Structure formats: C-alpha cells, structure tokens
Amino acid sequence: MSVGGLLGRAIGANQRGRLSTFITGPESKPVAIFSENAVNRNFAGDWNGEHAGKWLYTAARAARRSGDQALLANVRRVADYLVSRQEPSGYLGTYAPTAESRITSPKIAGARTWDLWVHAYNIIGLLEVNRYFPEPRYVDAARRIGDLCFEVIVRRGVSTADMGNHLGLSGTVFLEPALDLYEATGDARFLELARKVVENMETRPALRIVARSLKGDDLQQIGDGKIYQLLWTYVGLAKMSAIENQPDYRAAAEHAWKETAQHHLTPDGGPWGGIAAHHEVFNPRNFWAPDGLVETCNTMSWIHLNRELLRLTGDAKYAEEIEKTAYNALIGAQDPNGEDWYYFSFSNGTRNNTYYWACCKSSGSLALEELAPLLFAARDNGVSVNVYSEGSATIATPAGDVKLIVKTAYPAAGDVRIAVSGPAGASVPLHLRIPAWAAGAAVSVNGARADGEPKPGEWFRLERAWKAGDEVRLTFPMKPRIERKSRIEKQGEQEIVRRDYMALLRGPLVYATGLIDGFKREETVRLPSGNPELLVAPARAPAGADGPALALKPIGRAPIVFVPFYEAGGRANAKWRATWIPVAWQ
Template identity: 25%
Template sequence: MPLSAARLDSASLLGGWQELNAAATIPHCVDNVERTAAIENFRRLATAGPDGPQGTFKGPWFADSDLYKTLEAIGWEAGRSGTDRWAGLLSEVAGLLEQVQAPDGYLNTYVQGTPGREPFANPEWTHELYCAGHLMQAAVALHRGSGNERFLTVARRVADQIVRELGEDGRPIIDGHPEVETALVELYRETGEESYLRAAELQVERRGHRSLAVGRFGSQYYQDHLPVRKATEAIGHSVRQLYQAAGVTDLYLENGDETLLHAMEQLWDSAFGTKMYVIGGHGSRHRDESYGDPYELPPDRAYAETCASIAALHWCWRMLLATGKARYAEEMERALLNAIAASMDHTGTAFFYSNPLQLRTGHDGSHEDAPSERLPWYNCACCPPNLARLLASMNGYAATSGPDGLQLHLLTAGTFTGETLTAVVETGYPWDGDVLVTVSGGGELAVRVPSWAAGATVAVTGARVLADPVPGDYLRVSCEDGATVRLTLPMGARLARADERVDAVRGCVTIMRGPLVYCVEQADLPEGILVEQLRIDPSAPIAEERTQDDVTPVRLRLSGTIQPLGAELYSTYGPAPEARTPITFTAIPYHAWANRGPGAMRVWIPTA
C-alpha cells in the first residue's frame, strides 16, 4: 500500500511513537549529523580550493550513511505529514551532493577526502556500497514523500557508476557490509531501470566466494563464507547477515528464483528458531557483533544491536510479502514492541546500541559499548537515524492490500485504505485485546491472530466469517460496506521458558502479556533487596495493575521468595540454612526499562 493509504492513530502506541519521532528524534538526528561533521565532510569537499580540501575527514569512514539515513527519515516523514520543516537543509545538502559527486558519478566523502584512497580499493571495510545504498534509499523516500528529484538524480548517477564499474564487464567487487542489494532493487522499483536490478543480482551472486580480505573475524563476518543458496545458518555479523537476507528476498520478489526463497526460509529458521532472543534481538557476541552458536543466548552478554532488530523487521516484512505467512508479521511485532521499542527512551532523544536482557548489580556502564542507560549519541551512530527512518515509515508496515481485500498485520489503531475496502481500526492494543474494525467498501478482510492468543473470539455484523480465529494465522472475513469485525484477544499474563539448550537461562522463566516481554527493575524492589535475590513462584497468580503512566500503563505483580545471599563466592552445596522470605514484586514492560535512571534489571527470573 502507498504510505499515504495508511494512517496510525496518534493515541495508539505506534502512532504516538511516530509522532514523537517527528517531534524529537528526527530533529535530534539532524542536530547530531551536523555536530559530528557528517554534513561538514561534504562542505569540506564542496569548498575545496586548487590545493585540495582544508582539514581532514571526520568521523567513522561510513559517516555519510548517518546523514543519508536521516534524510530518508525526513523523506518518509514529509510523505506522512506533509512537513517542509527541513526544506532548507534538503536544499543545502542536495547542492553539496551535486558539487561533491565526481564526474563519473562516484560519491563518498571518506574516499574522496582522504589522500591516497582510491574507490573500491578496500571494499571489505570502507563501506562504499553500503553508503551508496543508504543514499539510494534516502532518494527513494524523498521522491515518494515529496517528489524531490534532486536526490534521485544524484542517486541514479551513483547507481549508474556501479553498473558501469562493477557490472558484468567490470570489477567483481562486493561490499564488506551488505546493504546496497536491497537499495538497488528499491531504486529499480522507483525508476524502472532494469540495470539496477541486474546490479543487485550480481552483488548477491558474487557474495560467498571469499573475494574479500579475511580480516580478524573471518569471511563469515562479511557474509562472504558461502554462496547465498548454501549459507543457510545465521552466522557472522548479525546486521550484515540480516541486511543480506533482506536483499536476497527483495531479489526473489522481483525475479521469482525459488532457490533464493528456499535458502531464505532455511536461514530464517536458523536465525529465528535457534538464535533469536525472546525480545526479538539478534546477535549474542560483543566481540564481532555476531550470532553465536545455536542456543547461545546469554541474557547479560546479549549484544542484540538495535540495527539488527530493525534489519530483522525489514527482512520479515519481505518474507511476509513473499509468502503471506503470519509468522513473519508476528516476528515483526515482537521486535518492534520489545527490542526496538526499548532502544529509545520516552523523550525520543536517547538510545541503546545494544539491548541486554539482564543488567547486573554493580555493572560498570562507563563505556558506550555497554552503558547502564541510554545515550544521546554514539561514536558509531548507526542506530539512532536507523530508528528515525523506520519510525517515519512505520505506518507502511501495518497493512497490505490487493484487488480482493485488505490484510492487517500489525494490530494498531488507524485507518487503512485498500483497493476495495477501507478499515478503521479502534484498539488499545497492546495494552488491551479488543480490536474493532469498521469496514467501508467490500472484499475480504484478513486480521492476524497472534500465536499466543488461544481462546480468541470474533463477533461480526454485516459480514461472513470464513474461518474461526486460529492462533498464528489470519482471521478472514468477507465484508460488505458498513460491516464491523470485533476480534477479542486473551491478554492475561503468562510465563514462558526457553528451550533446555539455552543453558544461560535454564531454570528461569520470563513474564509475557500479549506481545510484550516484561522485566524486573531494581527501582521497583524494597531497599536492601537485589534483583539477583528474586525467585518467582510459577504457580502463583499474576495480578495486573493499571496506571496513569503512559510508559507503563499495565504493570504486573508477581509472587516469589527472596534468596539469601551467601557469605562466600563458592561454598559446599546443601540445603539453604535460612528460610526464604516471601515477596511480591512488580514487573514492567521490557521496553520501558532504564527510564528511571541506571539500575539492575532482569528479563529471565529463576523459579523458586
């Protein structure tokens, strides 16, 4: 569906988040790409004299991408709300790109602005095609959002240079960080230029033949260890793995090569079936920001980079379009409402780069690689503008439409205008399970029923139910004009456990309510009691508390005991000498943690 056909209710969780993004997050990103010299790197080259540019390139070599992702966010936001708030910035930056771009179309301020650097001389680490991909995606967003032609012209010149220099008769180069694949496909969709689609295909087919310098993390770090049809285990740098998968799926959507889809389904089963955190996070190793072995999911050492969860959502979206299977939409929702939501604070101006599921008492959060609370920006600032571009386009992920009807994938309040019918959705989800859809027009309405929603019920007027609600599938209703469909989901809290092979949380449970994962924070415990002392009673009822707090409107009260602390680091095993003290304690949604200052936190709680 066009983005203009999907409108989120600003009073909903997702709609309010999108408004916060427009009011706070995008301006924050604009300020920071200026402060950190991402724009200044372009000005430096644009004003270069006969002796070359003054000063040196500043920031990481992929700093251009921080600017491009921010521009993409502006493009989607302009299309959503019609804002021209950043018209001056867009005009200036378009002019800078036009001035800096080389006659052959090449554009990269690190390479162009660093003496001795040549284009594509070190593709394993220079991120040249990665940055080019983000420029293409920004150009597409600005063109769709506001009809801006200047960025699209620049991006096409970049893509044309890639086609000439790295095409079938050119240098067989791939980038160490996949991303350009999906961007080239999207640029093809926007322009109809088939050479861009062929360039994407070449990037996919060339990968996996160990053409890149190995480096200290090995070929799998770059996703260059096996051809894509054989690389069916999620491995290596998690963001690169997920971006690569999104690009391969995009290619399948255009060329219909079933071998690509088959490989992606196997890869998805590996990533989501054996290596995903319960919050929808990906990547368990800090050393190389990578996936670990199957079931290697330590909660306290979870890397779970924000960009990885965003990339996972992008991939699931493409797999959903390719197959229509509800499981992909469910994993989009899991990541969105847990890992991604947790990565930004309630002001929209502070962020987590990694998203642990446990923060220990006494944690040293002095370094930005593992802070105790969200930070305004990072030296490697990939995540904040990535969030901004996702949120600005979030309404586009909620629904799809075709000639037979409309499908609702994300359960959120809003208005969704399809080809044959319009659905007005009223709901307080994920805080309550009542989803009321009023239809105008006619056709089939499909509403996703979450897999955890056993016992869901449906009531309809002026429509015919084609099937009863089946958890993990779509409820399908044949609607005429004026029909209403009310889906009621059971929202009682429940406990979940991990597979026994997840050694790190054996004997623990996590608390879930609807699609939300809950956690326990030190801030909610009595003085003198540590998070590490809690033991939950899995047989005790869980009570709900409604609050006036917009961040945590539904809290949970649980029962358990306090485990006495030992006097020694190691002691002889035996029955605990002291009686355990009963306790009731509070759990809050995981996405709301660390909004009250730093402190210990746990998602997985040992059982009593």
C-alpha cells in the same frame, strides 16, 4: 495514514526529536561531512556518511505521512545539497579523492572502507525522497551513483565482497539498493549489478551466503556473523527472489529468519549476540545467555527482513514478529525524548543512551517510521490488518478504496474495533491477523459473531460489501504466559552446569522488572513447575508507568512487580531492567 496509541506516541517523539533536530540542513554535521573541504581531508575510512541517507529516507516518509512542511523543507535542502556535491563521476561519498578507501581506488580491496555502504544509503535516501516528492534530479543522482558502481563492480570487476568490512558483509548489503534502483528506473543494468553482487558473495569462501544457507549453516559461521549486515543482505535476497522468481534466494532468506527466530532472538524481538565475542555478531546457535547484546541496527534489519518475507509469502508469522519487535525491542531502545537511543539493549542489563554519531540512533529512527505503512496493506484483492494499533488508513484495492479506522488500547488490552467502509456494492476481503498467543480469540461484525473459527497464528478472512457504519470487533484474550529457558554447559554428554530462567509475557508485550527490592539485579525465585502462570496477577503500576503491571508471587517471598519491557526502569538512562529471572522449579 495515521497512527495513534503507543506506536503513535513513539513515532511522534521520533519526528519531534531525532528527525527535527539531528539534521536540519547542509550545515548539520552529518551533512557537512560531504562538503568539499571535509571530503578532501577525510582519509579515515569511516561510516559516518550513512546518516545523511538514513535521515533522508526516514524524514521523507515522516513528512509525507504527517504533512510537516518544516520537515519537508529540510528534506529538500539536504537532498538538493547532496545533489550539488555529487562529482561528475557519480561519486557521492565522504572520502578524499586519493583515499585508498574510496570505491574507485585500486587499493580498496585491502582498505578499511565503508564507502560502498555510504553510497548504498544515499541511493535509498534519494529514491525515497523522489518517491514522495518527485524531482528528476533526485532519481538522477541515485542513478549516477548506480552508474559509477556498475562501472567499478561490473565492468572493472572489483568485487563487492572486497569493498566492505566484516569479511565483505558491509559490501554485500549493496544488493538491496541495486534492486531499488532497478525498480525505480527500469534500467536492466542495475539488475545486472545486483546479480554481480550475488556472484561476488558466492565466490568469496568466507561468505557464500546463499550456498551456506541452503546447507543449513549456523548464521554465526557466515562471514564473521555480523548481525546487521547479514540480515540486510538477506533482505536483498528476499527482494531478489521476488524479482527473479528464484526459489533459492527465498529459501536462503527463510533460513535466516528461522535461524534467528529459533536461536538468536530475545523474547522482546531483538536479534542478539556478542557474548565473549565482537559485540555485534551472532553467538553459536546452541549458545544462550540472558544478557546478550541487541544492537538497535539489528532490530531495524530484523523488521526489514520480516517486511520483505511478509510481502513475498503473505505468512502471518512475519507480521507477528514485526509487531512483537516494534512494541518491545524497538520502543524499548528509544528514549522518550525522541532523540536518544540505546546502541545496545539487553534482556537483562542497563539502559544506556549512546553517543552522537552512533549508527543505531539513525537506525532506530528509521525503523519506527517504517511501521506506519506496515500496519495495513493491500492483500489478495482486499486489505490486511498486519499490526494492531490505534490508527487509520485508506487502502486502494481493485474494487476501490477501503477506509479503516481502528480504536483500541492495544497492546495493553485485547479489544480492537475497526470501522470499515468500502466501494459501494463491491465485495472486498478483509484479512485479520490472529496473534499466535490469542487462543480463544473472537471476531464479530456489527455485533454478530463472524462465521468461522479464528485460528491463532493465521489470517481470518471476512468478505462483504463494506459500507459506512460497519464495525469489526476482535477480542484477544491476554492471559499471562511464562516462557522458560535454560543455560546449560556440558562436558561431552554430561551436564555440568544448569541455570533455569523464566520470562513473563502478556499479549504482544514482554515484561521486565527493575532492581528487585530496589537493589538486586537478580534473585532466584521458587515457582511450581506446573502452571506457574497461576502465580501471576494484575498489579498497580509504579508511578509514571503506563502498565498494565503484573505481580509474580513466588513461593515464600513477597510479590515482584513487572511492567512492559519498554518502560521497565522508568525509561531512564542508566536504569536496570531484567526480563529473565533465575528460577528453581518446584
């Protein structure tokens, strides 16, 4: 599989930057903290150990995708070192043997601890290395972590809801790695462990994630509303639903998706919160502000939740969200050097590269490497195109392999050409996602219009015996769109404050501007309330910008130039960008 275009450039920068420099072997800081000397001195209860597992997961995928032998050598060195550091009990963390924050400590329920969290990422990382570069020692090490957790959580009865910060949410995330262990090994004890995690969360009053989701509760009210941990827990519930055929778990995950999409998502696809609260938690569902904080870890978890719900339901809306988030919030949080990331991004705010140990740097890196396998997928005995990007893939179907080669300038342009070839004489369906914004989309095969009417937000199915030379062409009209939002304050039923805003979109891209007129962070503009899109026109992109740029021509002032959100401010640290523009509707 290969990825080109904007996504390919971001993925390539990530591989050359973060994956090739942050960790190179056991001597790298995020791995050296697992050494005997470092462990024996660590009583702090910190979370820095997560980076090793995250990096293993991401780097193993990148090495497999790209064939990068130097990166693969580093993956093996790090995985082998971690295996060598595993204790006889199965423990593979960074806490001192007598630390109260160790998962084996009798005092862990009252301690500040990220130990279960770190082990969760080590399981995921080791299993991913084993998936692509199988060695019994890797899956055995992951299994031994699972054995230890089974002993502590199932046999000793220590609740995972008491083994993590944020009212237990940092412990409930262990649901997904427990299920990954079950799927990798077939050991029923790990499914029992996963069930115990759910039982733990449902018996802690502050959590009760499934029960409260089924009631329709606001996500801000579950636990302490910590976005990253909540969404990761819902990822586990979506996986659990698929394994157990449990409709309540699916309903809970779908509730989280609906709540996030309707109340807690920026136009660029980032789950936001943090206004007058902890910076990393949801705000109440009826509260909105143009400057909410999007932690890059939230963006990763949102992509993961959409990934699992897409696999579970096949609904095109989940693929659409992955695409929107990837092209806007995710790439918009990455520095072009491929190493630096923003901890927080804002619809309206300053770009800020974060510090060395920041969780978000590894999360953003991981989320980027998730994208390549999500572009295409096997679906209903055929192949689906989930996310549009230049690239290629060979997908196995029951009838045989289908090869796709995509040529496009998407997301900058709406013309997509897909060369398709398949097994001789076999009819194979091709499922093409029609974006929800693409009214008037057209589909043709070998120059002839395809039968049927493409419907925005749905799949378009083509089935035939594909042969070398066949080409599918999709045309997606990319008219500018204006999204409206209002910040309203009320005293009882009386509206006492109202501020109206607009955001500019085109195709899958959200747009933003830098400092208006070179110095203003915001300015109220006048626009007609009817068809304001008529005041938007193509513009010359600023120097260094890819574009395409758009000019908004408000009433009574010079045009304001917008570029795609990811590159507003020149993709430079400490530069301002604004998506939401105050507006006085005329």
